[in-house]
Amino acid sequence: MYQNYTADDFLQDTAFRKWVLQGAPSDDAFWADVLLNHPEQRDTIRQARELLLMLHEQIEADFPSEQQVDLLYKRIWANTQEIPVPLWRQWRVWAAAASISVVLGLGGWWLTQKSNHLINNDQAANQVVSDQLEQVNNNTSRVLTVNLPDGSQAFLEPRTQLHYRKAFADTIREVFLVGEAFFEVQKNPDKPFLVHSNAITTKVLGTSFRVKAYQQDQQINVMVKTGRVSVFPVQSNKHLDPEQDGLILTPNQQATFTKADAHFTRTLVAKPAPLLPQAELKLFSFRNAPLVEILQAIEKAYGVEIIFDEDRLKNCRLTTSLGSENLFEKMDIICEGVGASYKLVDAQIIFDSKGCD
Amino acid sequence: MGATDQEDQLYWNRFRNGEEVAFSWLYQRYVRVLYSYGMKLNRDSDLVEDAIQDMFTDLWRTRSQLAEAQSVRFYLFRSLRRKIHRSLRPDTELAQPFDEGTDLWQPTLASVEASMISDEEIALQSSRLKSWLTSLPARQYEALILRYYQDFSYAEIASIMNISEQGARNMIQKALHTLRRLAIVLSLCFLGIGWLLKIFFR
Numbered sequence: 001m002y003q004n005y006t007a008d009d010f011l012q013d014t015a016f017r018k019w020v021l022q023g024a025p026s027d028d029a030f031w032a033d034v035l036l037n038h039p040e041q042r043d044t045i046r047q048a049r050e051l052l053l054m055l056h057e058q059i060e061a062d063f064p065s066e067q068q069v070d071l072l073y074k075r076i077w078a079n080t081q082e083i084p085v086p087l088w089r090q091w092r093v094w095a096a097a098a099s100i101s102v103v104l105g106l107g108g109w110w111l112t113q114k115s116n117h118l119i120n121n122d123q124a125a126n127q128v129v130s131d132q133l134e135q136v137n138n139n140t141s142r143v144l145t146v147n148l149p150d151g152s153q154a155f156l157e158p159r160t161q162l163h164y165r166k167a168f169a170d171t172i173r174e175v176f177l178v179g180e181a182f183f184e185v186q187k188n189p190d191k192p193f194l195v196h197s198n199a200i201t202t203k204v205l206g207t208s209f210r211v212k213a214y215q216q217d218q219q220i221n222v223m224v225k226t227g228r229v230s231v232f233p234v235q236s237n238k239h240l241d242p243e244q245d246g247l248i249l250t251p252n253q254q255a256t257f258t259k260a261d262a263h264f265t266r267t268l269v270a271k272p273a274p275l276l277p278q279a280e281l282k283l284f285s286f287r288n289a290p291l292v293e294i295l296q297a298i299e300k301a302y303g304v305e306i307i308f309d310e311d312r313l314k315n316c317r318l319t320t321s322l323g324s325e326n327l328f329e330k331m332d333i334i335c336e337g338v339g340a341s342y343k344l345v346d347a348q349i350i351f352d353s354k355g356c357d
Numbered sequence: 358m359g360a361t362d363q364e365d366q367l368y369w370n371r372f373r374n375g376e377e378v379a380f381s382w383l384y385q386r387y388v389r390v391l392y393s394y395g396m397k398l399n400r401d402s403d404l405v406e407d408a409i410q411d412m413f414t415d416l417w418r419t420r421s422q423l424a425e426a427q428s429v430r431f432y433l434f435r436s437l438r439r440k441i442h443r444s445l446r447p448d449t450e451l452a453q454p455f456d457e458g459t460d461l462w463q464p465t466l467a468s469v470e471a472s473m474i475s476d477e478e479i480a481l482q483s484s485r486l487k488s489w490l491t492s493l494p495a496r497q498y499e500a501l502i503l504r505y506y507q508d509f510s511y512a513e514i515a516s517i518m519n520i521s522e523q524g525a526r527n528m529i530q531k532a533l534h535t536l537r538r539l540a541i542v543l544s545l546c547f548l549g550i551g552w553l554l555k556i557f558f559r
Binding site for chain 2: 006007008011047051052054055056058059060061062063064068069072073075076077079080133135161163165174176178198199215234235259
């Protein structure tokens with residue numbers, strides 16, 4: 001495919017651009033191979049590469065400073081908040097006329113209504129001031145802890161951006177995420193906590209979970225550590241309430257949203273950790289115990305569903321205990337012990353065994 | 358790019374509904390590239406900042422009258438270009454040099470011939486390419502930026518720059534052609550092999 005590529009074709013090629021601009025070592029091997037197979041394209045590739053790098057350098061050389069960006073935004077926002085003068089004046093004239101008519105004693109009830117109106121307007125003005133946005137960028141290479149107004153915490157991974165209002169609204173706690181963060185949310189059933197990330201929203205009442213939503217990724221992941229979490233697309237074509245298109249996740253579950261087809265899949269997180277405290281786990285110690293009993297204990301300890309044939313396993317017995325290992329490590333040990341296997345289908349574990357003699 | 362455009366539209370719609378967070382998101386996402394693009398059209402940073410400020414202020418004020426945008430990026434680039442050109446005196450618009458400072462920095466062949474294959478040469482060649490870029494006719498340079506930095510289609514470039522689609526194609530072709538010619542001259546001078554190895558395996 002590359003033998004007929006022009007410089008323009010290369011410059012339009014996503015894989016090529018990614019290699020030039022991000023330069024992952026794995027891409028180097030691929031493009032070295034292309035060069036080897038198409039030596040006649042060497043010059044074209046070199047030119048395209050140079051041009052792309054130079055253009056980016058030239059553009060980025062003219063980027064404004066972060067201070068400039070912030071100041072400019074403040075100027076814009078201040079500008080947008082200016083109330084057009086003529087209207088305001090008219091309104092004041094009108095208010096003055098109203099108070100004169102009050103002085104003239106044209107009606108007491110009308111006065112009260114009018115002054116209420118004035119107070120409401122003042123409140124609205126205050127609201128605008130206190131509704132100011134907070135924005136945190138994690139440009140460091142370490143995790144950055146952000147304390148949110150309600151006492152919840154967000155742990156931002158590098159290259160992550162979080163926006164939220166300095167004071168959360170009365171009915172809802174909302175944050176906007178680009179990148180990846182782990183959230184520990186203070187319980188408050190009256191005020192749901194919403195994480196907006198790209199095309200999906202994650203809604204909780206009080207729990208801990210991780211959202212991974214980098215702009216360049218084709219997928220968004222939500223991984224739950226504790227509590228129940230609802231994830232749903234921002235917009236739905238099928239239902240009025242987009243939550244109906246989403247999933248309810250329980251601990252150790254993960255939702256993957258594919259941007260291309262706007263589809264959710266449910267699976268388990270990469271390393272499901274035990275949900276019970278270490279002290280309680282110690283109680284799960286089995287000496288030559290029925291396998292069925294052990295599997296049920298695992299279901300409880302990790303909050304997962306294991307599907308197995310009870311009849312077939314009735315003669316299987318095992319000696320084991322539960323520790324801090326993750327679910328899959330534990331399943332591997334058990335399978336080895338009784339000569340069985342398992343597979344993961346969605347968020348369920350299918351346990352397959354021929355039984356024991 | 359598809360996913361990004363989708364995301365843009367999402368925030369665009371929320372912004373049209375009056376959500377400041379969405380407005381600020383769009384600003385944060387585009388202000389840097391817009392500013393840099395503006396600086397390529399005119400080196401006066403105050404003028405560029407004012408144009409950006411006006412554009413975003415107008416956007417917020419007229420948000421309820423705005424339509425759904427096919428491509429937010431395209432909309433913003435076209436608006437900014439119009440704002441900048443409108444703020445210039447009409448007669449200077451076309452005569453305005455693209456990048457005055459670097460226009461004078463022309464490559465000279467003599468200095469190339471004197472060099473040997475070394476790291477300095479790579480730097481030198483890069484600087485020569487840089488000077489080649491900035492000494493391109495302003496509109497060719499602009500077209501290159503729109504196409505290869507911003508990924509705009511020829512139709513979009515044509516509309517932003519107020520030329521025909523074929524005109525946009527020709528501009529890119531001409532620029533690439535100049536690049537090819539320059540590259541041939543350079544590779545004759547450098548006997549490129551050692552250099553290539555360094556570029557690809559550094």
